[in-house]
Amino acid sequence: MKTNQNRQSNLRQIQVKIRAQKPHQDMNRIFAATFLLLLILMATFILASNAYAHGEKAQQAGLRMRTLNWFDTEIYPREMSVNDNLTIKGKFMPSEHWPRHMASITDTAFLNVGVPGPAFIRVNSNVNGTPMIRSTSFELGKIYEYEINLKARIPGRYHVHPIINVKGAGPIIGPAFWVNVGGDQANFVNTATTLDGTVIDMETYGLNASIWLHVFWVIFGLAWIAYWFRNMRKDPVIMPRFKKVKMLGPERADELITRRETLMGMIVLGAMLTIITGGFFLTQQVVPQTIPLQTGWIPIEPIENPTTNEVIKIKVGESTYRIPGRSFQVEMTITNNTPRPIQIGEFMTANIRFINSQVQTVIAEDTHHLIASDALRVEGGPILPGETKTIKMIAEDALWESERLTSLVYDPDSFFAGMIFFFDDEGNRYYREIGGTMFPTFI
Amino acid sequence: MAIVTPESNESPDKDPKYSGERSAKSAITTREEQIEAFRNIDLVSIPIIILLFGGITVFLSAVTVGDWDYWMDWRDRRWWPLVTPAVYIIFPAVIGTFTWKKFRLPIGATATMFAFVIGLWQSRYFNFHSFAGFPLNFVAPSTFIVLGIILDATLLWTKSFFATGFIGAFFFGALPYAVNWPVFALWHVPVSYDGNLLTVADLAGYQYIRTAIPEYVRIIEESTLRTFGEAVTPLTAFFAGFVCVLNYYLWVVIGSYLSESRWTHKVW
CATH class of the missing domain: 1.20.5 (Single alpha-helices involved in coiled-coils or other helix-helix interfaces)
Structure with a gap:
């Protein structure tokens, strides 16, 4: 036991x-x-590791090939300091083969810049000479010349792209170059002049007003909360009040509120409304000239492509993509109505330039410049003036794979598009867009 | 919970201080200890609640209002005064109901808005300014603390959710633009830039590049108020007031339901 x-x-x-x-x-x-x-x-x-790119390859291959043809892109200088200017300029042509299942650029679009955050400020931008502060729309198959001037703000290494944001479809990104910005952000200057002639610093304008307005109301908020916990050392609040409310029940719990506190509620309510109203009218006196936020749409006069059907006529025949060889082939019947013999010097699609090295020399300007310097072959030779000839163009390079364009074969409508650049023996350039159904070859 | 070790007493059962139910339930034996424990609850719970309120309201703001309150060039006169109070009244209504019903403390709305604004400043400073590089003035948050005070003061005065909804919630919806006008007005000063008439806010939006936020995304004005002249904001404020009255009642009902202890009983 x-x-x-x-x-x-x-x-x-x-x-x-x-x-x-x-x-x-x-x-x-x-x-x-x-x-x-x-x-x-x-x-x-x-x-x-840092992410420098913007998911250029992530978009469906068909979309990249059939939306915007960016060409003659220049981004300069590539080395600069804070406060220096950067220029992005070039041309683009909205594809005549724009996918029907995608929101069109003919509705609403905006010229933008692809950089990680406000590393630069946009000083001005224009398309065909029209300032691009507002949104606009672009016509398919027409030529647009754009220029964007930026000012370096934050030191770093940036992959800078032109972009067209298309309402309902998202950003369509153009070719990019790496830009190095040195210096110190503390030296960055950005001032503006208001209509009444006041010069303001855009980096700090209105910040003090924001801070003081917040400090003002934070004090009131803290005071209101602190009031209810004012005797916390001797008279704790949360648990005793919880117990009292429970004890008194919902009908009698209001007895915890004194007449003085009720009166205080009324006074505080009146005081807050008075302060808000006073603050509003005082601001109206201090800042009398204000306008609502501005928005709008602005039209742009497009430029017609000088290389019309009357100049060079192209009839696209059979086109194939041979997956193992990363080789794209297209047959075309071309009529040359120019006064000189012409040859194909470049095929450009989805920002990749396939160059015929027998016609021109183009080399990559940096590690991510999408140039295939010797990737284009043309079977059939030059097309003489007045001649109609069927030729075969072959664009063959690993860029098809590395830029994920081979996934075109998985698109619901295997349709390609791109720009062909012709050159005559005097160096004159002609460009036309081609497009058509593409058949994959798996062996 | 009393911590009793064998070393402190040879046989806990024999010591009346530690015997039976008492030893397992409480270490508090005097009034002073009780007050100290309650005071500690105040001291611990207030910062935790403020942090919690701040976190959830900032999250709610991010997934509902989002860009409308991130950027100065989005705080327009038509949608910002309607969208922000309609969403931001949710937690003051729920938390205010809880603090009033359980403690008879008219602090829920103020504490929520206070925590929200503190959370907003942290988010704007660390996320938008330090990390993304935007100037702090362009992304400085709007203030809403006084709207919480108005809601709480009305509840304190009237002691009625119905009256608080009718008066306090109406002001909560109607006044955000007026409360923030001392800051907004500065950003609505006109500027002529590259042949366009802009506000300073529009100019900042144009200059400080947001790759994913083109100009057309801003919903500044859609449709017209043809018969009200330039009285766009007062009309919106009035409408926002009515929306907030209804929204307040809805969330007071939900707050009352969520304040029931049945949930904690089930957990425990």
């Missing part, structure tokens, strides 16, 4: 001991796990 009692007493002691120690052990485990998670989280920040 006594042994049994001893056993029970021992057991109880062990239980008490476990009860006393377990919370500490649990807490230690929780702290250790939390610390480990924090370490892992920090390691991801430290080990993660």
Whole structure:
């Protein structure tokens, strides 16, 4: 009997001991796990490499080939300091083969810049000479010349693209170049002049007003909360009030609010409304000239492509893509109505330029410049003036694969499009867009 | 929970202080200890609640209002005064209901808006300014604390959710633009730029490049208020007030339901 009692007493002691120690052990485990998670989280920040690109290859191949033909893109200078100007200029032609299942550029679009955040500010931009502060629309098959002037703001290395944002379809990205910005952001200057002639610093304008307005109301907010906890040292609030409300029940719980507090509620409400109204009218006096936020749409006069059907006529025949060889082939019947013999010097699609090295020399200007300098072959020779000839164009390069254009074969309508650049023996250039159904060859 | 070790007493059962139910339930034996415990609850719960309120309201704002309150050139006179209060009244209504029904404390709305604004400043400073590089003035948050005070003060005065909805919630919806006008007005000063008439806010939106936010995305004005002249904002504010009245009642009902202890009973 006594042994049994001893056993029970021992057991109880062990239980008490476990009860006393377990919370500490649990807490230690929780702290250790939390610390480990924090370490892992920090390691991801430290080990993660910077992302410089913008997902250019992520878009469906067919979309990249059939939306915008960007050409003659120039981005200069490539080395610069904070406050220096950067120019992006070139031309684009909305594809005449724009996918029917995609929102069209003929509705609403905006000329934009692809950079990681406001590393530059946009000083001005125009398309065909029209300022591009507003949105606009572009006609298919017409030529647009754009120029964007930026000013470097944050030092770093940036892959700078022109972009056209198309409402309902998203950004359509143009060719890019790497730009290095040196210097110190602290030296960046950006001022503007308001209509009344006041010069303002766009980096800090209105910041003090924001801070002080917040400080003002934070003080009131803190004061309101602090009032209810004013006697917290002697008279705690949360649990005692919870118990009292429970004890009094919902019908009588209002007894916890004194007449003085009720009166205070009324006064504070009146005071807040007075301060807001006063602040509003005082601001109207200090800043009397204001206008609503501005928005709008602006028309742009397009430029007709000088190479019309009357100049060079192209009839697209069979086109194939041979997957193992990364080789795109298209047969075309071309009529040359120019006064000189012409040859195909370049095929450009989805911002990739396949160059015929027998006609022109183009080399990549940086590591991500999408140039295949010797990837275009043309079977059939030059087309003489007045001649109609069927030729075969072969664009063959690993860029088809690395730029993920081979996925074109998986598109629901295997349709390609691109620009062909012809050159005559005097160096004159003619360009036309071609497009058609493409058949894959798997062997 | 009392921590009793075998070393402190040879046989806990024999010591009346630690015996039976008492030893397992509470270590508080005096009034002073009780007050200290309650005070500690105040001290611990207030910052936790503020942090929690801040986090959830900033998240709610991000997934509902989002761009409308991120950028100065989005805080227009037609949609911002309607969208922001209609969404931001949700948590003040729910939390205000909880603090009033459980503690008779008219602080829920103020504390929520206070925490929200503090959370907004952190988000704008660290995310938008330090990380993304936007000038802080362009992304500085709007203030809403006074709207919380108005809601709480009305509840304190009237002690009625119905009256608070009718008066306080109406002001909550109607006044955000007026409250923030001392800041907004500066950004609505006109500028002539490259042959276009802009506000300073529009100019900042144009200059500070946002690749994914083209000009056409901003919903500044859609349709017209043909018979109200330039009284666009007052009309919107009035409408926003009515929306907030209805929204307040809805969320007070939901807040009342969520304040029931049945949930915690089930967990425990």
